[in-house]
Amino acid sequence: MAMKQTSVIKTSDLSIGYTLKGGRKKCVHDALNLSLYPGEVTCLLGLNGAGKSTLLRTLCGFQPPLGGKIELMGKPLSSYSQGSFSRMVGVVLTEKTNAGGITVYELASLGRHPYTGFFGQLRQEDHRIIEESLIAAGIAHKAHNYVSELSDGERQKAMIAKALAQQCPIILLDEPTAFLDVTSRIETMVLLHKLAVEQQKAILLSTHDLDLAIQLGDCLWLQEKGRPMACGTPEDLILGGAFETFFSKEGIVFDPGTGKLHTEAPTVPVGVEGDLTTSYWVGNALIRNGFKPSLVSEEYVSVCCNAPNDLRILFPVGDMRIAESIAEMVSIIVHKS
Amino acid sequence: MNRQVLLFYPLLGMILLGLFIGGLAYGAVPIPLDHVVDILLGKGSDKIAWQNIVLQSRLPQAITALLAGASLATSGLLLQTLFRNPLAGPSILGISDGANLGVAAIMLYFGGTLGQFADWPISGYMAVILAAFAGACAILGLIIYFSAKVKNNVMLLIIGIMIGYLASSVISILNYYSSTDRVHAFVMWGLGNFSGVSLEQLPFLGSCTLAGLLLAILLIKPLNALLLGEMYAANLGIHIKRTRILILLCTGILTATTTAFCGPISFIGLAVPHIARLMLGSSNHKMLVPVTVLTGSCIALLCNMLMVVPGSNMILPLNAVTPMLGAPVIIYVIVNRKNIQYFN
Incomplete structure (x- = not known):
């Protein structure tokens, strides 16, 4: 990405943390040089306590940085008034709301607050923007339902609609997929990705969803205490080994072959070849059972995947058995070794 | 939906007018409605006694109830939104007790009975x-201080109740060292009453109440943002500190003036916002604030009528009546909270 657009948020030598009683400072992370670009979804990954929330709160302006600079659209963050900042950065938080008694439409209309007058009276223009935001967030069909009637995933969409109605070029989300079921997680992430592309928003979200982040994140920030932030596209980070350093804590292993985390690295090799999809899932089952999918060899057991119900298991001694399911295959291999 | 909501105002207005006129007619001495209307229209009545009762006693009492109900209900609503706690209210959070303490200090320590109180020059009741x-705001300040430390709403309510107890204990000490007549006057005041305000004092009570209500109406936009919590509200451009102080000031003015004139009245501030939300089916303050004001006035006028035991000369203390209306509402709301949208 040599011809990248100009960043909307740029931090230089930023240090984040808290000021404790008596003016002592507790630094959570320092020397942060980060850039956020329009049209991209950036996922902030890190274990609990790594400082993800502190970083997000600092970028949201909820807490002051301990040092360094944050530039928003080329101007220092501190030069923005609260009003102008609210037109620049929209947030979706994990904070519990009391919005059960208002409708989704009214919730989204709160996003117009930075633009409306003293009494919050909505003009024609505001109504149009609210409707567009509800449609873009995929929650227009529930516009006149109470927020309390929504599922967790729909609530998240309603909050995203609020952030869209705020018409900010930047949207920051704190763990938007936490507490959601699998379908809502995927829906939410796909939605955010679509919004980034179609509306050229710069989206930053913190998440624990490694799979989804690798799949849909244009850029990942890997945050860990005491290490510089690793930033880049998921693929570059994986192939460059950044993930292994970040997640290879005691007993946790990142497998660059599959993009998955395991509790320990499997060492016993089992050869896998054949149909791509079948062999992928055969590999998945082997890893779970403590084997390492490898190239086919005569020195150890190999599986030739013709079809999901035709798995030929070749043993080094020369005999062969056919398994009709992956479960059967696993039991044969486990039994023999 | 908006059209439905617009029907609320004339409806509530009519109920309010009915209760107001009804309150003037109904009492220990019943006065026929047509006479009441004649007296109000300045045509007078052939019975001078009736005219005196309506104009000198019942009219100021009804106006006081109208203002006090609106004040307490509105401060209850503001507190419930600010603390994001549907069980907050001026009496539960100890704010009434704070006002109580202030009044106790003046009445018990410096003396002055309710009777004198009515004749005092402005500086006296000022x-x-x-x-x-001062008492109400001190307690509010304490609650705000603790609300930053204690995030759990129920725990915060318990702190409010504890602070209320502390204020009551100081009042007990003041009581203990006061003369019997002062204590009696204070106890009478503490039972709550809409009848202690003279016609001359009404403009003052009225202007304080209107100032408070006006401030509440000016706060509608930040109140709606606060439904999402303080962080969201700040992100929507709301100045949280300023809003907190204004809400504090507004509840302080409303609770303090009402308490000073009518005594500490329980349950109206706690229950009326719930009645308003349940009727309206919305937490949007644009409609909720005016509906709460009108409902508060209606409920206070109703309580004022219920104080008169039918067919006798007996008058019940106001604070014996308000829980009968308020407590069932709160119990209903708590029992049904799973089905009430604004709880979820």
Whole structure:
């Protein structure tokens, strides 16, 4: 990405943390040089306590940085008034709301607050923007339902609609997929990705969803205490080994072959070849059972995947058995070794 | 939906008018409605006694109830939104007790019975009101301080109740060292009453209440943002500190003036916002604030009528009546909270 657009948020030598009683400072992370670009979804990954929330709160302006600079659209963050900042950065938080008694439409209309007058009276223009935001967030069909009637995933969409109605070029989300079921997680992430592309928003979200982040994140920030932030596209980070350093804590292993985390690295090799999809899932089952999918060899057991119900298991001694399911295959291999 | 909501105002207005006129007619001495209307229209009545009762006693009492109900209900609503706690209210959070303490300090320590109170020049009852205001704001400040430390809403309510107890204990000490007549006057005041305000004092009570209500109406936009919590509200461009202080000031003015003139009235501030939300089916303050004001006035006028035991000369204390209306509402709301949208 040599011809990248100009960043909307740029931090230089930023240090984040808290000021404790008596003016002592507790630094959570320092020397942060980060850039956020329009049209991209950036996922902030890190274990609990790594400082993800502190970083997000600092970028949201909820807490002051301990040092360094944050530039928003080329101007220092501190030069923005609260009003102008609210037109620049929209947030979706994990904070519990009391919005059960208002409708989704009214919730989204709160996003117009930075633009409306003293009494919050909505003009024609505001109504149009609210409707567009509800449609873009995929929650227009529930516009006149109470927020309390929504599922967790729909609530998240309603909050995203609020952030869209705020018409900010930047949207920051704190763990938007936490507490959601699998379908809502995927829906939410796909939605955010679509919004980034179609509306050229710069989206930053913190998440624990490694799979989804690798799949849909244009850029990942890997945050860990005491290490510089690793930033880049998921693929570059994986192939460059950044993930292994970040997640290879005691007993946790990142497998660059599959993009998955395991509790320990499997060492016993089992050869896998054949149909791509079948062999992928055969590999998945082997890893779970403590084997390492490898190239086919005569020195150890190999599986030739013709079809999901035709798995030929070749043993080094020369005999062969056919398994009709992956479960059967696993039991044969486990039994023999 | 909006059209439905617009029907609320004339409906509530009519109920309010009915209760107001009804309150003037109904009492220990029943006065026929047509006479009441004649007296109000300035045509007078052939019975001078009736005219005196309506104009000198019942009219100021009804106007006081109207203002006090609106004040307490509105401060309850503001507190419930600010603390994001549907069980907050001026009496539960100890704010009434704070006002109480201020009044106790003036009435018990410096003396002055309710009877004198009515004849005092402005500076006299101004002292009581200022003391009530200072007491209410001190407690509110304490609650705000603790709300930053204690995030759990139920725990915060318990702290409010504890602070209320502390204020009551100081009042007990003041009581203990006061003369019997002062204590009696204070106890009578503590039972709550809409009848202690003279026609001359009404403009003052009215203007304080209207100032408070006006401030509440000006706060509608930040109140709606606060439904999402303080962080979201700040992100929507709301100045949280300023809003907190204004809400504090507004509840302080409303609770303190009402308490100073009518005594500590329980349950109206706690229950009326719930009645308003349940009727309206919305937490949007644009409609909720005016509906709460009108409902508060209606409920207070109703309580004022219920104080008169039918067919007798007996008058019940106001604070014996308000829980009968308020407590069932709160119990209903708590029992049904799973089905009430604004709880979820």
